[in-house]
Amino acid sequence: MIRRSHQALTTALLLTLSAFAQAAPPPAASFFNDPDIAEAVLSPSGKRLAITSAKGAARVGLVVMDLAPGGPLKRVVGSQSSDVVQVRWANEERLLFSLTDLGEASGSHHRAPGLFAVNVDGSRMRMLVRQTHNFINTDSSHTDSLSWNHRLLLVPELRPGEANDRVLLAETGGIGGIYAENPVWLNVNTGATHAYATTAPASSYRWVVNRQGKAWATLTVRNDRVQAHWLPPNQTGWVQLYDTTVIDQPFTIEGVGDDGTLYVSHVPPGAAQRVLARYDPQTRAPSTTPLVRAPGFDFSGHLLSEGGVLLGVRTLVDSHTTVWLDERMKKFQAQVDRLLAGKLNHIDCRRCGQPDMVALVHSYSDRDPGKLWLYQARPGDGESRWRAIGRLREDIDPATMASLDLQSIQARDGRELPVWITRPEGATGPLPAVVLVHGGPWVRGVVWQWNAWAQFLASRGYVVIEPEFRGSDGYGEAHFRAGFKQWGQAMQDDVTDTLKWAQQQGLASDRACIVGASYGGYAALMGLARDPELYRCGIASLAISDLALMTNGSWWVTDDGAVARRLTLPELVGDPVKDAAMLAANSPVKLAERMKAPLLLAYGELDQRVPLAHGTRMRDALIAAGRPPEWVSYPGEGHGWSKPAHRLDFARRVETFLARHLAPPPQNSGPAPGTTAPAR
Template identity: 50%
Template sequence: MTFHQLIRAASLAAALWMTGCAATAQPIQTFFKNADMGDVVLSPSGRKLALLSNQGADRVGLAVLDLSQGSQARRIAYFPDGDIRRVHWMGDDRLAFSVFRADDGPDRYGSPAALYAANSDGSSIRRLWSGHHSVLRVPAPVAGQANDRILMLAWNDETSTTPLWLDTRVGSTRRPDQLDAPPHAVGWLADSQGELRVAVTHHQNKSAAYWRAPGSRQWLQLYESDSLSVPFYIEGVDDAGSLYVTRAEGPEGYYWLSRYDFKLGKPEDRFIIRTPGFDFDGGLVQSEGQLLGLRFVVDGETTHWLDPAMKAFQDRVDQIFPGRVNRVDCRRCGAPDMVAVVRSYSDQDPGKLYLYQARPADGEKPWRPVGAVMNGVIPEQMAGMSLQRIRARDGRELPVWVTRPNAATGPRPAVVLVHGGPWLRGNAWGWHAMPQFLASRGYVVIEPEMRGSTGYGKAHFEAGFRQWGQAMQHDVADALRWAQKEGIASDKACIVGDSYGGYSTLMGLANDPALYRCGIAGFAPADLALYLQGSAWLADDIGPEVRRHSLPVMVGDASREAAMIEAQSPVKQAARIKAPVMLVYGEMDWRVPLAHGERLRKAMRDAGNEPVWVSYRDEGHGLYYLKNRVDHAQRMEAFLAEHLKP
């Protein structure tokens, strides 16, 4: 039986098993637990595989599988108080990895606590760096020799970064040679050998980008502008001296990929690739500095291979796993002895990992499974997800994600799920815990990419400026009304969201009381004046430059537009909120301090609408701990069932 036949047989067996079982809602833990299988990274030669997994443990550990021996994976590093992430091979026998610890304070979500290195057998483990950092580049090994150096970024008081070469054997650091870059650099790019090519700076609301050509010691300024008027965005470099950028095109201002023309001093007019209806959201797929393809997200992720051999291999993989996103990562890509890892996933399946060896070890087959991303998820019970394009009341095109319960027919009670940010893209096609959980409980889930969201053109993004509670909120309501008109959603609906989504939940209840039966607002900036101005008595992580320059443009000026800010502040409009509300906050939140929730709770109580109050003592801006994610989902389930009765 071929590998293709094995996959089809397994899928058919699962489907037949399901027809003989009563469909029951899967446990909450199934949706909100940490992934069983995280990153899977091939060593430079492709002979070893690093795996991040928490199977059988409380924390994410690091294991290594020697592919040449056909052996089992061996755990080489594990920390009972932290999760391992971001693995980098420095050769076939040594790795570096970051550790995220749960006790590093409330703002731990994007800041690794420490950087370690270890041999692939678990020996010679060494702590290299403590505190906030990122790995910029691990130079490709030359002639198969091991590489002991890492080019990393160290943060300076959260305002700039310094590149450092770090020796993983002895733990020493030094600044790169000829580093004479402009001050206030917050971002860098390097080629495959770690030569710095791009520096991006930010200071006093001015952003600038600088370029250093291969073999040059001079930095060339590419642009300088205020932070909200950057003429193009830098996406990557290659070893040949090419710079790849995205610039806005057309009336909607979609950001598409092109090369930078150094002779003309601007991006080329010709685009390498266009993504109509979407910004180019992705990056370059390279091997030793050579561009092999482009990986980006439109509705879902796709890879456009420029290398003919890799394009042929991708076509073959897509035939084996049809109707899915099949992400290929490889070593000796396209060569007769290629080794590749395929992560195959869909909107109903978090994914499965497979290993391909064009020349497998003796007794091995070319294909073999590595593991499931999340054990316990039954794809046949999961909901389907689609992207719709509708028109908002003023004619603006509005992308809307719809997740419908499996085999759902006719209108269903709806949950409008508003993403946070708001200045980011809300979703992409794939399996997502919260909408899948809600759909498993019988609800259709409506997720609008309201104006202000990124990923859908500059015009869509900027249309959200100074529109909190106004046109942005109209988009959310219009998405639900569209779903009701189309027979997807019934007249029973609640609105839910975290962070900006929590703010939108509150303003949705205030603006459209007849549209929603309830709301669940998590980590919501409920006092808009406090969010914009800050307070000497309440610490948060919004910097003074952001408050001085960005928020007045994107949200509103608290001094000159005080009336508008008050009209769009949930604390000031609490009396207009009549529906039942659940408020959820983290007591260690530095993005939206607990005072936002406490002030809103008092205002709603004074207006005669006591909210359901939930606060988590050990959480910041979001839910980090599994026990809290499960507790929150249980409370949501009961609250929604009470008011929507699916």
């Protein structure tokens, strides 16, 4: 991976001054405050840029930049009580956005942020979809706005010479906990709606539409099974592609072309990883010739098209990358990569590859959250123009950040395990270690980019070890399925093996703490119970502690797990009846007597994913065992800390806790990691 060497200092005085300057790491706020630029979206013509930012204001607002030379910049939406999110262009003159309160705790957030429209000059503000609370004044009461259970599904792509004043929404509803959606067209100027004409199967929960909003495929759930349907080109009847369980779907529909061509991801026979391919209507299966393959990684990404032409595919390997199918864009990508060398450069373009192309480039690395650059081709005078738009996080100095590397090790049973290592630049010898376990657990844990928690911990002097244990997504079907019913067992062995490997490699010392949230919090608890000799401390937030409560549910504990308990948890975690003994044996709440190391427990009081009962049961069990934990619960928070004060409070608690328990032996001179100049 990319590394930068520190600039050599030339005098003893400068060395001394530098030591004092570097003693205090960046404050927690630098890592956990909202970014300076949250969203940046080019208009359909590429003549304007919409940005969401709180710079110079108390709240995140919407700013529109005229990209002509000397063009003005105007703040078109601003509020004292709400923040702008989810910005889209309806057409060249009108923008869509939603509103939320980023200062609220997550459990207090209204789940439907509404939908609003506004002109680029700030006029004709209109509420299109209602919220529970009105955050902003519009140009009329708009009592005809749609109910909160509508979400934006698609903004049609503008065709040359055409105007667009409508968007496609999905009205959501549910039966038996399974959500279905009904599409409806909405006029962004008047708020008027008209029906979406389709013969697609009823009760579909996902609609696969082309850039003009025509439905070509849907997914439905009936009798706890998933059915996929497709409308083949030049036909009027829908065809069922499969009918199977949620876990055993033979392929995933990734997108559709204007002509109805389906693009799907699947694991070919005899292959290890998921690839992208076209669906073959003749064989009624994915094509045997992949469109995109990423050896070592499952395909995960989306199609890039313009004007009905597939230009490329954005996918995820160790980092996000773009596979351009268009030769002109291949050449432009190479040009950008030469100009912005040493960075990953993601291109969002209008009139892509054309002589008058406009492109927005996000240039970033593992040590740099990134900077936005604008490219404007100028065919008239034969010159092109680059200009800097701004940095995403101005408080972060990339030169002081740590490097991120992906390693591959062998678990005790021979399974290959991907492991991410974040290590402070210039560090030598074994460092005190934080084993940071991702949540999910059926997700990809880490991507090669700047990651706030890993960088925060590395800035305090720790080596951060993040295993992609079995059950993690993105590394092949076998790796994913190897985690079935392995909570606290082989999945936990993988975490243990990762730390032991890092110690054997001289990366980590014998001073280690295990940390995680959600499933990662569960793994932190199990690590302390199963391997008490390995860890000097643990930090578990939002942690599952009782597998019986998770898989059975309870009439007096409210959560959002009813559908998962019916469709996936019996196979992924365990059947609450048939596997009751296994679940009990791997429930941290039953293993409190084994936990000897200091523990910090943190929960959200309104969490519906992992209810507070998991935390109080774990806390009470540890108190009964004579090992009371440090405890904090955040009022109003759900499954994560969104209130800035809570984010910073938790980060500082983590910093203090780790410094206390991973401090070097007394004979070691110098300050303990994280003990100097704590953020306040």
